Amino acid sequence: MRVEEMRLDGNAAAGALREIFAHDMTTALVTCAGCARASPMGVLMNYGGPMGVILRCPHCDTVMLRIVSTPGGRYMDASGSSVMLIPERPT
């Protein structure tokens, strides 16, 4: 099986994101630091499998967000995301 056939999207990272942001982040609009295009978190390409969450820009493959859960805590690197627009919770 080709790796590409097993690819998930950012919706598969909803749980990992909620543990950090305490908010559903899949609808957050994230701007790529590489190509400056904005995408909903849920459509980012999700790699990394059991080692961690690696979310890449669907336009240019830049790594936009990385999360690894370890016994000592969760590591997150968002240096590939320039801006996140997190929508208001519905009232």
Next chain:
Amino acid sequence: MAGNPFIARGFHSRRPAAPPGRLPPGQYETRDFPVLSAGPTPRPPLAAWDFTIRDSEGHSVRWSWDDLRALPRETPTADIHCVTKWSKFDTKWEGVSVDTLLAAARSAGVASNPFVLAVSDGGYTTNLPLADVTDGKAWIAFGYGGEPLAPEHGGPARLLVPHLYFWKSAKWIRGLRLLPDDQPGFWEQLGYHNYGDPWREQRYQGDP
């Protein structure tokens, strides 16, 4: 009296456990070759592919695909251990010893430094002490199981450092940076252990 028909015969002929001492702590044996990647699989044209060893001063030596394939080859057989807990025994590789490449680099004036950063197509990096890629411990592998190394397993060429967790064996490798200071790689920046010895179960930062 006949045996219980609901207990499959195969239960008793299940594959025996790994020989004692062969599985590092917390690992299980698999006969598959699971694929784990931090990004899309690159497929660089071999005519444009090269491998470079560079020091921190900018001195470098470069091999084309044909140059690399013309170097003396070795065929190491090794057990490999992934940090996600699978181990695979007796994997058979073909490639060039990193010793061979470093000797050529030194002859070309590339300075030896105590740390190595492996760099790959797609931006992946991993860091190792120089001592862990010398003295017959590491290869640039381009063959697996008698075939060219498949792209999903790191082809055209990957680093092979079987004595450390397999994320250190960078897929799609394009070069080694020889550095005076240690520089954490892709996973090492993000909480994975800086060294990654499977026998000491060094999975995450803070593990002994």
